[in-house]
Amino acid sequence: MIVWLNGTHGVGKTTASVLVQRLIPGSRVLDAEKVGETLMDITPPLPATDDFQHWPLWRPLVVETARRVLEFTGGTLVMPMTVLVEQYWREISAGLASHGIPVRHVVLHAEPDVLRARIASDTVLGPSDFRASRLEPYAEAARTWLHAEAEVVDTTDLSPSQVATRIVAGVDAGR
Template identity: 35%
Template structure:
């Protein structure tokens, strides 16, 4: 089974993916951004545009996830923003056509909520460090609200563990109980955020 967690940048995809992995024994997080940033490193800086526009990224993501699903027994969790319907079909659609069980979730929130989250992860620089995410925000929210990107989960007033619980229930999975108190939850979120700071 594959759980694809979509949403705007700053929408909680990575936090949710790692919460699911923490509470779902045998699961693994497979992040397609690693493929994209690898492709970026191969290109001269002036040619580094949106890596999703590269057919090699879309085909590579499909190939790697297809291999993981065929060769690994645990649940594969994918946190990745994809808002172009054609690219969605080349990744999620092709995996479904290959016979894999793919559950897709779009994490949505009000614009102000996402901006606040982006500010919190901006390492004291506000939204300056998140200019790409802010520039894409309205497009992401509009596109992902469409029916082709269902199942939709509103995250404004729910915690990361609650979002993970919702995803698990929808996919027919049973998570280990969440035993984190408020302080441990905040520390865990902060540590996950620090581990996924990107300098590419």
């Protein structure tokens, strides 16, 4: 199965994915951003875009990569990746479903002021205007479709280990 951790930048997807992976025996983390980074490294470059998710080939490559990894390793994949465009999520989830791969879609959420503070004080990546610029698109997706399509875990007042424990409890409960 796949545990897909969605949500905006700074909400804790990467941190949660590491902790969740440690709590689910036989699981691995697969960051779909690496698929996008591979596409960005193609020379000469693919058509210009401000987000590799807009390239139509990114979505099926994410599906195929996840499918092949699961076919090779079995177990559970924990995939931290922001997907805010509903059509893109539908393509990915339908692609995985077509291969019989169950997906547990979890959206990590935090209040906007908390997100801004986390982004501004990030000691690993540092402050980022790009990450901050994604807060409004996330809020719009949350209002219009994203929260209705997933289990939402509010990370505002939770520690990373509490977030991971909630996610794993949902996996164990078969949600």
